[in-house]
Amino acid sequence: MRPFSYVSAPDVPAALQAVAEPGAKFLGGGTNLVDLMRQDIEHPGTVVDITRLPLTAVEELPGGGLRIGALARNSQVAGHPLLRARYPMLAQAILNGASAQLRNMATIGGNLLQRTRCLYFYDRAAACNKREPGAGCAAAGGFTRNHAILGVSEHCFAAHPSDLCVALAALDATVEVESTRGVRRIPIGEFHRLPGDTPHVETTLEADELITAVDLPPLPVAANSxxxxxxxxxxxxxxxxxxxxxxxxxxxxxxxxxxxxxxxxxxxxxxxxxxxxxxxxxxxxxxxxxxxxxxxxxxxxxxxxxxxxxxxxxxxxxxxxxxxxxxxxxxxx
Structure with a gap:
């Protein structure tokens, strides 16, 4: 692991100011980022710890929807009685996604940014356009049993790993993000990008934006999901x-x-x-x-x-x- 600076942000404005520094990345549960840093794939110059921010609540919205704070732990969300009653597919996706230990650490916002588990992405000796733009794709001539069959390009066909995000896509969730420029709301269908010829650009989130919440719309049909x-x-x-x-x-x-x-x-x-x-x-x-x-x-x-x-x-x-x-x-x- 390469040396990096560490900042613990006491509030959202401080977090946004810290992440504006070149090479800075947010740290929530760390269940993906820390692994990638250990394997020399992610190289943040500064890690901005946001676990102290007040973004953990699960709240009912007017009309019957739910707002999930970006730092709510997966286990907290999966066990919430309103979510289990109104959006059972989402609770089931979380429970199917990882062990209890990981669910107790992982956050909703972090899950949205989870990176692929493609073997070639993790293998520093293999060519990977996600890891190193323009390097090529070793999977094109390699083992592809776990790879994608939809939304692929000649530059990348690594499958997206998240369970939670699949349920969010079916539920028409909205991702709320904040930066020093203000608040932006991104429909979940526009949040993740297809690889095209830039597979290293995985979301429409800007580098200085912080995910603050995920909103679920009132959706009666979701009770039977x-x-x-x-x-x-x-x-x-x-x-x-x-x-x-x-x-x-x-x-x-x-x-x-x-x-x-x-x-x-x-x-x-x-x-x-x-x-x-x-x-x-x-x-x-x-x-x-x-x-x-x-x-x-x-x-x-x-x-x-x-x-x-x-x-x-x-x-x-x-x-x-x-x-x-x-x-x-x-x-x-």
Missing amino acids: RYRKVRDRASYAFALVSVAAALRVSEGRVAEGRVAEVRLALGGVATKPWRATEAERALLGASATAESFAHAADAELATARPTPDNAFKIELTRRTIVATLAGLGKDSA
């Missing part, structure tokens, strides 16, 4: 495929009902948390049957660009979408 994660082992591992879904069926019996409202997002298969808009469009008004769910999945996966190593993710994603929506359809009946 689920996060389903498929991974190589039952213990904590990154997703091969994950699905965050919410569903409302218009009639009493599933076999006869129509999809009145649906939210769907995918993880483990894309270079960013992936809102499945094509599948949603195909489902609205369709019969709530396995055949309709499969058709919608096929519509979403039509643009997939798999490699020989991860082509299995197409069928695995299809089956996971169908199983998740079918379960929600029974609950909605």
